[in-house]
Amino acid sequence: xxxxxxxxxxxxxxxxxxxxxxxxxxxxxxxxxxxxxxxxxxxxxxxxxxxxxxxxxxxxxxxxxxxxxxxxxxxxxxxxxxxxxxxxxxxxxxxxxxxxxxxxxxxxxxxxxxxxxxxxxxxxxxxxxxxxxxxxxxxxxxxxxxxxxxxxxxxxxxxxxxxxxxxxxxxxxxxxxxxxxxxxxxxxxxxxxxxxxxxxxxxxxxxxxxxxxxxxxxxxxxxxxxxxxxxxxxxxxxxxxxxxxxxxxxxxxxxxxxxxxxxxxxxxxxxxxxxxxxxxxxxxxxxxxxxxxxxxxxxxxxx
Amino acid sequence: xxxxxxxxxxxxxxxxxxxxxxxxxxxxxxxxxxxxxxxxxxxxxxxxxxxxxxxxxxxxxxxxxxxxxxxxxxxxxxxxxxxxxxxxxxxxxxxxxxxxxxxxxxxxxxxxxxxxxxxxxxxxxxxxxxxxxxxxxxxxxxx
Numbered sequence: 001x002x003x004x005x006x007x008x009x010x011x012x013x014x015x016x017x018x019x020x021x022x023x024x025x026x027x028x029x030x031x032x033x034x035x036x037x038x039x040x041x042x043x044x045x046x047x048x049x050x051x052x053x054x055x056x057x058x059x060x061x062x063x064x065x066x067x068x069x070x071x072x073x074x075x076x077x078x079x080x081x082x083x084x085x086x087x088x089x090x091x092x093x094x095x096x097x098x099x100x101x102x103x104x105x106x107x108x109x110x111x112x113x114x115x116x117x118x119x120x121x122x123x124x125x126x127x128x129x130x131x132x133x134x135x136x137x138x139x140x141x142x143x144x145x146x147x148x149x150x151x152x153x154x155x156x157x158x159x160x161x162x163x164x165x166x167x168x169x170x171x172x173x174x175x176x177x178x179x180x181x182x183x184x185x186x187x188x189x190x191x192x193x194x195x196x197x198x199x200x201x202x203x204x205x206x207x208x209x210x211x212x213x214x215x216x217x218x219x220x221x222x223x224x225x226x227x228x229x230x231x232x233x234x235x236x237x238x239x240x241x242x243x244x245x246x247x248x249x250x251x252x253x254x255x256x257x258x259x260x261x262x263x264x265x266x267x268x269x270x271x272x273x274x275x276x277x278x279x280x281x282x283x284x285x286x287x288x289x290x291x292x293x294x295x296x297x298x299x300x301x302x303x
Numbered sequence: 304x305x306x307x308x309x310x311x312x313x314x315x316x317x318x319x320x321x322x323x324x325x326x327x328x329x330x331x332x333x334x335x336x337x338x339x340x341x342x343x344x345x346x347x348x349x350x351x352x353x354x355x356x357x358x359x360x361x362x363x364x365x366x367x368x369x370x371x372x373x374x375x376x377x378x379x380x381x382x383x384x385x386x387x388x389x390x391x392x393x394x395x396x397x398x399x400x401x402x403x404x405x406x407x408x409x410x411x412x413x414x415x416x417x418x419x420x421x422x423x424x425x426x427x428x429x430x431x432x433x434x435x436x437x438x439x440x441x442x443x444x445x446x
Contacts, residue, residue, distance in 0.1 A: 084412065084416065104410060104411065104412040105408065105412060105439075106412040110416065
């Protein structure tokens with residue numbers, strides 16, 4: 001029995017199989033509509049996350065299965081002080097697979113170690129969110145046709161953004177990727193990630209202005225720069241416009257560059273960009289459902 | 304110069320960096336053993352200048368070598384039988400440590416579920432860096 005805690009739990013070959021399956025699901029959804037009949041997914045969400053939970057639930061319903069669960073700690077036994085270990089033992093009696101989100105880092109790993117059903121980490125604090133990374137990878141592969149040989153810009157809060165760290169670590173396993181990290185000084189990638197890139201001799205650069213690098217990017221992964229991350233208001237006001245993607249900046253980009261975003265978007269991408277065919281962040285949500293369907297089938301060993 | 308006699312059965316921890324012997328004494332739980340323990344501080348050393356030495360008259364198997372390796376894996380262990388050295392053990396950084404260090408990350412699941420064992424894995428042998436198995440936070444505890 002396998003679980004998914006970290007995007008690197010799957011080898012590159014295993015990911016290829018998973019993405020092939022997701023691509024087939026996209027093409028032939030009816031073929032998979034009854035694959036999970038009689039199976040139940042438990043969504044154990046100790047903190048609210050509407051989109052991730054609904055994506056998992058949609059994935060299971062699309063496969064013909066059913067869904068049980070809770071959407072905040074207050075409506076679970078955690079409010080009475082039950083441990084994660086005990087909760088998963090109980091859930092294992094009800095469901096066939098579990099997707100768990102928890103504010104504490106490592107909670108899904110504790111659950112996996114005690115569980116008799118596969119556990120998927122649906123986000124544990126600021127630590128890991130593997131299905132977001134799988135979604136990002138599938139989106140890139142589906143729309144670019146490959147996961148290697150490109151220049152990717154990652155823009156915004158690169159210090160605290162776990163989606164960025166996970167995506168960089170996942171892409172680092174593919175060949176000829178050039179990373180362009182675009183952030184204010186305060187929000188540069190953390191030292192350990194820079195060390196990893198150095199140790200593995202990966203190609204990267206760190207810049208401050210987004211518009212300067214737009215022409216060279218094959219992909220742009222946007223994240224939000226939050227006001228509270230800055231040390232002073234003056235810097236925030238001075239820098240915030242650098243990180244708002246608008247039509248003018250898009251004009252400097254290649255015709256086949258793609259814009260991704262883990263969502264929710266606040267104001268870092270102007271709504272005027274939404275109609276640009278290169279803006280694929282809403283398609284990304286759809287790929288999130290396909291990859292979760294593929295993951296559920298794989299972990300339940302139904303393929 | 305102060306002389307401390309030979310031991311017949313037991314082990315000698317040699318080449319301890321000067322000043323670290325008391326920390327080792329407590330972390331190895333030597334204070335809880337009912338046997339003879341000699342601690343020599345600031346002994347002269349050709350290689351180190353000054354060093355500490357600990358001599359213990361008990362079975363080597365009562366020693367948790369993992370703890371010792373984390374404190375300083377360059378410490379030499381001489382196993383003594385019938386008054387002579389029968390074995391020299393070299394310490395290696397353990398791949399996993401259980402119940403030795405505590406994760407200090409307030410966002411880690413171990414911060415709210417007290418019964419969980421604190422487990423660290425060796426993330427970088429060159430930098431001697433351990434990370435929490437649950438949250439991947441690096442260990443900051445020093446011995």
